[in-house]
Amino acid sequence: MKVFAPLLIVMLAASACLTLLQPLTASAQYPEPKAKAVLALERAVDDLYGRLKEAVARLNDTQGMRRLEELGASIQHAKALASEGRYSEAWQLKTQILAELGARLKSLYAERAELRARLEERMADLSERVQAERERALIEVAMKAVEGGNLTQLSHSLAQAKACVEGGRHEEARELLARCMREVKVAAVNNTLRRALRAAEGVLTSLSAAITVDPARGIDNAIAKITSTVGRLGELAEHLEEVGASPNATAAVRAAALRLEAVALHLEDVRARVAAGALEKVVITPAELEKTLEERGEWTPYVPAPREVSIDVISSARGVTRVKVTLTLPSAGFVFGWPPPSREGNEFYIDVRVMRWTGPSAQVITHRSHVYTLGRLEPGTYTFTFKAWGQPVASTTFTVPAG
CATH class of the missing domain: 1.20.120 (Four Helix Bundle (Hemerythrin (Met), subunit A))
Structure with missing residues (x-):
């Protein structure tokens, strides 16, 4: 994109030239344009020529550079005419040069648009091929895992995913692959x-x-x-x-x-x-x-006390809300897992089934924590509740601000 950066400057210069040419064109109605008008046109041509030449050089356009050199010779000839007082001839030649410079500018922008279209097409094709190769590699990994785990029932799904990749149906392939990996x-x-x-x-x-x-x-x-x-x-x-x-x-x-x-x-x-x-x-x-x-001893259901449950709401800079739940138990004789959160409207909750060993166990204070990601929530007030065996134990209310 750096190659095309000067073209923006060229376009601005061309716009300025067109504005400048309005009074100059009016002057062309006179038999002999005045020296100041010819000089102003000369400056506009020189400025546009210099910037266009720089842009063509950056594009490494040999043919375009050759033509600009020819125009450069014409510009010098027009200057010679003006210095001899032949303003009408100088004016006519400079306006022709300016018109060709404008045409060159339009051509460069047309080539730029065509090049960008080709690049976008190539990038899309390359992206699709890279994606297909990545999916093929993942399928190979999944097939090895299936063979190693004796999961022959997944072979058909992986074969379907591979067929989807070859057919360009990447979204369907990803869904099948994700299901198999789960x-x-x-x-x-x-x-x-x-x-x-x-x-x-x-x-x-x-x-x-x-x-x-x-x-x-x-x-x-x-x-x-x-x-x-x-x-x-x-x-x-x-x-x-x-x-x-x-x-x-x-x-x-x-x-x-x-x-x-x-x-x-x-x-x-x-x-x-x-x-x-x-x-x-x-x-x-x-x-x-x-x-x-x-x-x-034996295993019995256990409902923690509210003081044994801590709920902390964490909001990231990107608007993703997370909740950290910590359970503090008096000994090592407890077992439980962290279930996924459930949601009803603006209320989130987890129902943890804690089991306590009634026999001897290590008498150490045990802390266990888990972070739940609730995602990007709409502005509003929400509640997160910790339940044990269906019984509410502790909860916290938090607000997601607008914006």
Whole structure:
């Protein structure tokens, strides 16, 4: 676009010349134009010629530059005529030169418009090709994920998406691809969840053999293994929340971690009794462990107190409203997920199903937060409510200003 910047200046100069020519044209009716009129026309021609020559040079137009050089010679000849006092001849030649310069200017703008149209056409074609290549690459990635996850039911949809790309139906292809990727994501989350829960159960199953052989050492090793597994489950739960997995999946992982923590506490009690000589033989079977856990506690619904819920409204500079919800709980013995928000008119709410473990758990204050993006809201007053098991617990009212 920098190449065409001087053309705007040329157009302004041409406009000035046309304004200037109005009195000069009137002077042409006289047999002998006055020297001042010829001089004014000469200045206008020189100015337009110089600017047009600069524009042609920037465009690297060899043929146009050659013609301008010929016009330059004519301009010098017209100046010579004026210096000899032959004003009528000089006037006539200069007006012819000015007319041709104007025609050249129009031609340049016509070429510019044509070039812009061609560039826009090329850019549109290039954009479509880049988009198609990107969609093909995404489809290949999705196909590998489908094959790796044994999700053969999605192969047909991906084949349809590929056909849409080849047919230029990019919007339809994107919709199919997005649907498939959501299914792949859900399947990946479920597979990760199943592996994590199997690993947690495997830890419990392996306790019996380890502890029977060497109670003291076996209990220490079991507690260390449980602690490591609980840490990995906690990281997995945080990851599931970040990727927007279902609240049930997140809650299942946290419940498994809490169950293992309860087992670790039970093993610490057993270790203390072994050290005190109260137990001569320790045999822990999965059935006995399950019975012990049931005796030590159970999962029950929990409704947080209003003081345990914090709701902060965040408005960005671009008008997107976000709400940060923080739940502060008295121990680690709670599990829940963050459900998507619901909306009724100007009222938003979430209904969180919190479960509390009635048995022993780590007595540490636990803070868990989540940020909800409500999007660009129309000006008005809104309410965001935190519910637990359908019961309103806390709410906040905020205003979106106009403009």
